[in-house]
Amino acid sequence: MRILILSNYANGIWLYRKELVQSFIDDGHEVYISVPPDENCEKLTKLGFTVIETKLDRHGLNPIKDMALFREYLKLIKKYRPGVVLTYTIKPNIYGASAARLKRVPYICNITGLGKAVQGGGLLSRVLVSMYRFSMGKARKVFFQNEGNMKILQKRGIAKKNAALLPGSGVNTTEHPLRDYPDESGGIIILAVLRMMKDKGVGEYLEAVEKLSDKLPNLKFELVGEYEEDERHIYEPMIEALVSKGILKYYGHIDNVEEVMSRCHVVVHPSYHEGMSNVLLEAAACGRPVLTSNIPGCREAVIEGKNGFLFRSESAEALISSIEKIASLSTEERKAMGLEGRKFIVENFDRDIIISRYRQELAKL
Structure with a gap:
């Protein structure tokens, strides 16, 4: 046919x-x-x-x-x-x-x-x-x-x-295998993989980066994703300012997101609406705990408290609270959450x- x-x-x-x-x-x-x-x-x-x-x-x-x-x-x-x-x-x-x-x-x-x-x-x-x-x-x-x-x-x-x-x-669980949980001695890497546009929650993430960098200096923030051209003028100056301060690492668009994801400890996805978030599915598949908006298309990838936490969408305060919550856990607890996520994805996605x-x-x- x-x-x-x-x-x-x-x-x-x-x-x-x-x-x-x-x-x-x-x-x-x-x-x-x-x-x-x-x-x-x-x-x-x-x-x-x-x-x-x-x-x-x-x-x-x-x-x-x-x-x-x-x-x-x-x-x-x-x-x-x-x-x-x-x-x-x-x-x-x-x-x-x-x-x-x-x-x-x-x-x-x-x-x-x-x-x-x-x-x-x-x-x-x-x-x-x-x-x-x-x-x-x-x-x-x-x-x-x-x-x-x-x-x-x-x-x-x-x-x-x-x-x-x-x-x-x-998720192609062969292309996205379980990855060893990285050593945290250099800090806890919080990664967001987003298109640079309002509805993906990039504004909330950038606000969280700015507010938490001084409060929790053991957290290291990273960002992957390309600009939406009609919103570039809003977010490019904000991102460049945080990068220049040394509190954000911005990769831009990259083909092999999984490689960056495997080096991080937690993946954040503060989107306003989704069909089903591929970022969350891939993050959980490689064994990373996830933090995401409590909305359709995101909440399905999370068993609350088992492989991640949900927070109110369109709220920087709720995102910050969620990051603080997972940062308060031990390394072993975060690692265990990642393993739970991998199991959940293999069985259901x-x-x-x-x-x-x-x-x-x-x-x-």
Whole structure:
């Protein structure tokens, strides 16, 4: 069967779905991946995947650009005549799924997160919900990555009969093995892996770094992630100021996050909303305790007090309190929390679970 995959970011396919795409190819399917052009497309091409570079504005709702994207998806479906279309992320889930519906091609959607625009209420939320209602209406399956997102849409009459839950994007537990817990004699390294944008909680993390560096000098703060260009002017000066003071190590964007993660002691993720946080799944998989917002898409990765702690989202004070709490534990207690996290991930979030669920859906076609 010919499979057309629509997503908004090549790196998302590379990091979280390459095993799934490879499984389709191994099963004899022909796979095409539509993503916006960037340097990550080359990674997918080198794996032997067929990439179709498609212009897509990931942020904002520009009717002219979005209608152009919708028309492009219609053209792709007409040109490649797929047996099934798989959609990921907001715009492909709306415009790609709608195009597949109009072309009467079977399609499967994956809700990787709803975002503030849907959850915040108001006119924009109502418009997006209406669009979701149409685009998801004839989907063979709508996969959700957390129960909270599923309930929000189902309460609004969307995916009431064709929904199913997945454990996020899962984790490749071979690529992300249990790593030895590092020695703490040089300090406790607190790592955040975030895109530099408000909704990922980077502001709260930077505030925590500034306030705790003097109070708890044994803590060492690190940050990994790329800037969102429309918010760079806000966070770049703040990050540079903390780096210049010597209280924050900033890596920027790196391909091998797992290498940095394995050298840290605690991973923090203060996001405002998630489908399912891959950062938390990977951190727990390598045996690190985690601190994260008590929201859908994050709380599922934490057994409170066993492999980490939850805190109130959008609150620097709550984040600071959580960091102080884990810093007060002994080295052995933190190490034990990491081991509990590894066990939890292997049992509940292995990527093979996702591959199996997609194979089941494709078999029905």
